[in-house]
Amino acid sequence: MLLKGDNSVRKTHYDVLAVNQDASYAEIRASYKAAILSSHPDKLLKVSEFQDKFLDVQKAWEVLSDSKARSNYDRELRASAPEVDVVADEVRLEEMSVETDNDLEELSYQCRCGDRYSVTSEELREMGFLLSKNGGVTSVEYTTADVAVSACVLLPCGSCSLRIKLVIDLQC
Missing domain, CATH: 1.10.287.110 (DnaJ domain)
Structure with a gap:
């Protein structure tokens, strides 16, 4: 090294x-x-x-x-040593499963180890993204004045060391 x-x-x-x-x-x-x-x-x-x-x-x-x-x-x-992120897959928001518990939504995606990658609507809100339901389709709006077409978030698996890149297409 x-x-x-x-x-x-x-x-x-x-x-x-x-x-x-x-x-x-x-x-x-x-x-x-x-x-x-x-x-x-x-x-x-x-x-x-x-x-x-x-x-x-x-x-x-x-x-x-x-x-x-x-x-x-x-x-x-x-x-x-620099930390290296191993990205197992690139996943779009639409590909994630959405479960609702009261006002909290949890988005998840199955890892190849059997566990899941997940992020909650609260965690996304803390990152500056707002989830909204439009006719059963979950979309994301960016909460700041900066306008971007898409954003990426790295999500770790609950069990193994793999991560996915969650690609979020933003509503303008």
Whole structure:
């Protein structure tokens, strides 16, 4: 994994030692030995070119060889990794089932895991959308002055990690 920082991309300690994040201590040690030999300034004619690489290898070994330091480093990596939304499907408002309980309407769509994606009329209202029933057809109006043709909302499944993109065509 590469980390972005200060308008540059830098390698992780795992990248420097060319090992996976789930590598064992023995794998890390073997990779460290090979990397340190190939970048050691005393063995190379062009010292200045490889000095940075040598220092990176040393730092990577320092962190990854200590179980506590590695655990902290892994936690920092997870925290700095960008979150990726996996969108399982794109669903239009008309495709969702509508159930009414008193004044609250719940729109839902079946996930492939068997559970459902759902959103209530109250949640949509908090996002700036108003549901209205016109002859049995549910439509949405945008509550602010900004006029848009359509909008999208990501809805998580109740059980699994999948999400759908709910496409809402707005009434003008």
